[in-house]
Amino acid sequence: MDEKNNEVILPAQNEPGVTAAPAAERLSDADMLSLERANNKRQLALSNAKAATSEAEAAELTYKTLILQLFLKHGLTQEDVINPDGTIRRGAKVG
16 A cells, blocks of 8 residues: 555556456446335335334224223223224123
8 A cells, every 4th residue: 555645555456366357346436326215115015014013003092092991981891891883882702
């Protein structure tokens, strides 16, 4: 390394026993653009999936909170059931 200007000095190619490093291959600009676009699309899909999961969890918590409020409002216990049609069965054994 040349101390004065911090440049790397490569050995001459015609020195015996010295081989030049092969040039690094690169993707074309079009291929890079396609790769970046696919990665961005993947990241967006993952973000949308996380948002959908969060929305589903929030909806589930809202549903359970409402069920709890209805149980408290109507004085229901663990043995009571609220049917999907809105009727209440008291003392029903679940299972």
